[in-house]
Amino acid sequence: MQDKKSTTLLQRHPLALAAMLAAAPAAFLAGCGSNGDKPAIPEGSTMEVAVLATTDLHQNVLSYNYYALAADTSLGLERTAALIKSARAESPNNVLLDDGDATQGTLLGDYQAQAQTIACASTLAIYKAMNSLGYDAAGLGNHEFNYGLPFLSQTLNADLGVAGVSKPAPDCGAPKFPVVISNVYSASSKAPLLKPYTLINKTFAAKGPNGEALSVPLNIGVMSVVPPQIMDWDAKNLADKVYVNGVVETATQFVPEMRSKGADLVVALSHGGLDASAYSPKMENGSYHLSKVPGIDALVAGHSHLIFPAAREAGAPALDGSLKGLPGVDADKGFVNGVPTVMPQSWGRRLGIIKLSLVYQGGKWVVNKDKTQVEARGFKYSDGKTIVDAEPSVAPLIDAEHQAAVAYAKQPLGTTTDFQMSAYFSLVGDVSAIQIVNQAQIAYVKNFLATTTDATLKSYQNIPVISCSAPFKAGRNGPTDFTDVAPGASAAAPVALQVRNPGDLYLYGNNNIQAVKIKGKDLRAWLEAAAKQFGQIDPSKTAEQDLVPSYATIFNFDVFYAEDNALTYQIDVSKPAGSRVVNVLYKGQPLADDADFIVATNDYRAGGGGSVPGIDGSKTIIKSPDANQTVVAEYLKRQPKLQRASNGAARAWSFVKLNTAGPVILRSTAGKLAIAQSLGLPQVAAELGIDAAGYGRYSIDLSK
Incomplete structure (x- = not known):
């Protein structure tokens, strides 16, 4: 029932009440209905909230x-x-x-x-x-x-x-x-x-x-x-x-x-x-x-x-x-x-x-x-x-x-290396931090196929096993975000590896190793997808061009490896994405579209991560419970001595030589030119100072 006093007010002062409502509807409404417990807030009030x-x-x-x-x-x-x-x-x-x-x-x-x-x-x-x-x-x-x-x-x-x-x-x-x-x-x-x-x-x-x-x-x-x-x-x-x-x-x-x-x-x-x-x-x-x-x-x-x-x-x-x-x-x-x-x-x-x-x-x-x-x-x-x-x-x-994690990181792995494994120049061909990962993955998948009781997998034992891995720590998170394992290592002074090193070589401890069965045409498409990492270089342009405009998707730059370096390919960065990969050879012969391969990779990529054409989970033949990082660690433990000649120098890919009218630059950690020179990378011609983000700028000569 309507309150009598309220009715009287409405009857006696309708214009006054209307004026009140027009002047402060928010204040009036704040006391009504479900928001009745909120204080009145005058219309037109302001506030800053961060x-x-x-x-x-x-x-x-x-x-x-x-x-x-x-x-x-x-x-x-x-x-x-x-x-x-x-x-x-x-x-x-x-x-x-x-x-x-x-x-x-x-x-x-x-x-x-x-x-x-x-x-x-x-x-x-x-x-x-x-x-x-x-x-x-x-x-x-x-x-x-x-x-x-x-x-x-x-x-x-x-x-x-x-x-x-x-x-x-x-x-x-x-x-x-x-x-x-x-x-x-x-x-x-x-x-x-x-x-x-x-x-x-x-x-x-x-x-x-x-x-x-x-x-x-x-x-x-x-x-x-x-x-x-x-x-x-x-x-x-x-x-x-x-x-x-x-x-x-x-x-x-x-x-x-x-x-x-x-x-x-x-x-x-x-x-x-x-x-x-x-x-x-x-x-x-x-x-x-x-x-x-x-x-x-x-x-x-x-x-x-x-x-x-x-x-x-x-x-x-x-x-x-x-x-x-x-x-x-x-x-x-x-x-x-x-x-x-x-x-x-x-x-x-x-x-x-x-x-x-x-x-x-x-x-x-x-x-x-x-x-x-x-x-x-x-x-x-x-x-x-x-x-x-x-x-x-x-x-x-x-x-x-923190102290417990540091102590854990320092525990010995039982392996020595005579070479530095870094990713400072992985975008111009250095595989010193990638080859060992690929070798570990190939060894795991080959052993899996050799010991399986699954009849279908047994039938794949004669198919070549190759591997791919990306330089996960290669600048994505800033100028200090680069893999660098065993700096200063040499044949005369090998360095003992520690528990922390496999995580530097393979960052994502959550990835599990998987294998996919593909054709040669699938492999070629995969290589093209990886080559998207590079910018398209215009040889006639006199202004500076960035070889790698963005490191945001560096984890999609898969680098392939086959035992005895049987797989080789080139990337022509003057071409648009999707048509850059040329001269793909397997055992010295042009890659056949119908050739069979088994590729050791991770569950992210095998399941469609990175949007590689045709790699969407449908070609996966091995789903392992073992993490890639663990696979790398266990492989290293079985290799008492790592040597550059056998574990860090097999370059599967290179650039098609290209003369450019203007400078091409690569961003990496500053002060690492000597490493590029020691790796035999003549493309890294000179260091050009530091950019606004703190990256070292390197001149890249694509004609070499």
């Missing part, structure tokens, strides 16, 4: 390289912490989020997950640091699944609802912030593996329409998605246990749901890069299309280890070529299809900052895009030269874990 974000930390807590056993001031969450501190001082209204791939990627991560599995009551080193920094929420990345669902369940102290995965003990160490994943579901329960989103409730300072100070509540919804390819990359851990939905379909479901439950803002954590090709629910880098889903106010992207928007600091590295010219993308201001978007590189080297300018209109907070600012802030943000100091409170938190 979304601070990290991504792809990969257990880089400290500024330290466990493979080189040396400090590395270019990375580490302990330095990102300094950026977080300064950003919070600039923007007191803030939330701190992580976009996944936090727990795997360094020897510290492998030590805690595999060598000396962390006890239930303990908390992962990376989570200790993140807890201390006060993260508000995080999503998962693809690498969070590398160590298996039981490990994930324990370290998150979460019941995943997956058949066969036990509930963790109630006292397991875990993050002190919610970890969400929106597009991964339990195959048995059909429920999300974790909570699909979280609502972060904060009280922030705002300004009323007349400049008056306000204190208002804000509910921030956070969702998270990973690439559907985790089902291929981690099939051994996930098959028949979970399933994955497309990122757009997922957001279309959960964004409205978050709004209905009171989210004033929605932030999407997308562990994927920006790919503007036609959308598919199976696409790996779906952030571009995710940005088109209505209701997303801010987007944090990752996985690609790139910088977006373009870095602002003086002398900053240039925007990666893959992010240039995408429709609807403003790489200077940091907007993707109108949504403020940030991708803060990897390994803690940058902090994503989205300063959302909000205005209260029509009873809700709306993003003022003209005043919103986006930045991927690096360690040298203040002047382009000075690296921020590490936050001193972080390192002591994980000192015991």
Whole structure:
């Protein structure tokens, strides 16, 4: 029944009440309905909220390289912490989020997950640091699944609802912030593996329409998605246990749901890069299309280890070529299809900052895009030269874990080498860090075929086994990110290898070895796919040209090897991608299209990773439970002495000679010209100084 006094007021003062409603509808509505517990917010109020974000930390807590056993001031969450501190001082209204791939990627991560599995009551080193920094929420990345669902369940102290995965003990160490994943579901329960989103409730300072100070509540919804390819990359851990939905379909479901439950803002954590090709629910880098889903106010992207928007600091590295010219993308201001978007590189080297300018209109907070600012802030943000100091409170938190990982890394492997195995010049033909991996993979697959009881596999025993591997650490993550095992080794002074070295030679401890059976025409297409790594060089151009414009996909640059160097091929970089590979010979004869080969590779590539034509899982004949990194380590243990002549000098590929009117350059670590000369690489003519990103620039003479 209508209140009598209210009726009287409406009857006596209808114009006055109408005027009140017109002047302050938000204040009136804030006291009504489901939002009745919220204080009145005057129409036209404004507020700035900073979304601070990290991504792809990969257990880089400290500024330290466990493979080189040396400090590395270019990375580490302990330095990102300094950026977080300064950003919070600039923007007191803030939330701190992580976009996944936090727990795997360094020897510290492998030590805690595999060598000396962390006890239930303990908390992962990376989570200790993140807890201390006060993260508000995080999503998962693809690498969070590398160590298996039981490990994930324990370290998150979460019941995943997956058949066969036990509930963790109630006292397991875990993050002190919610970890969400929106597009991964339990195959048995059909429920999300974790909570699909979280609502972060904060009280922030705002300004009323007349400049008056306000204190208002804000509910921030956070969702998270990973690439559907985790089902291929981690099939051994996930098959028949979970399933994955497309990122757009997922957001279309959960964004409205978050709004209905009171989210004033929605932030999407997308562990994927920006790919503007036609959308598919199976696409790996779906952030571009995710940005088109209505209701997303801010987007944090990752996985690609790139910088977006373009870095602002003086002398900053240039925007990666893959992010240039995408429709609807403003790489200077940091907007993707109108949504403020940030991708803060990897390994803690940058902090994503989205300063959302909000205005209260029509009873809700709306993003003022003209005043919103986006930045991927690096360690040298203040002047382009000075690296921020590490936050001193972080390192002591994980000192015991750090020291244990270092001791583990130093354990002897039982092998010596008389040559340095590096990737500084792998993009111009050096195989010193690749051949030993290929030899290990060939030996494993040949032994598998020789000892199998499977009749079909037995019938393949006379088919040639070749192998491919990529120089995983060849500049993708900056000028210090290059494999370098046993520097200074020589026949006169061989160097003893350690436990840390196989991880330097083969970075991805989660990859399992697999083998595919292909034809010669498939092999040729595979070689062409790898050759896409190079830019197309115009011989008549007088301006400088970059031989390798982007290192973002260096893990797709497969280098092939056959015993006795039976396979050789050339790459003509003057040709467009797809028609570069020429003079492919096997045992001195032109490669026949119908020739049979078995290729030793990894589960990522065999299952379709890298989009090699025809390599999509359908040609896989061996799915091994053994990790490639372990295969390399075990092979090294069986080789008491490595020698360059037999383990590091068989170059299968070379460039077609090319005279260029202008300079061609290659980026690598500075100061390594002597290594190129010792390797007999005349193409590396001279060192030309250091570029803005810290890479050494080398002159490449393609006529030699």
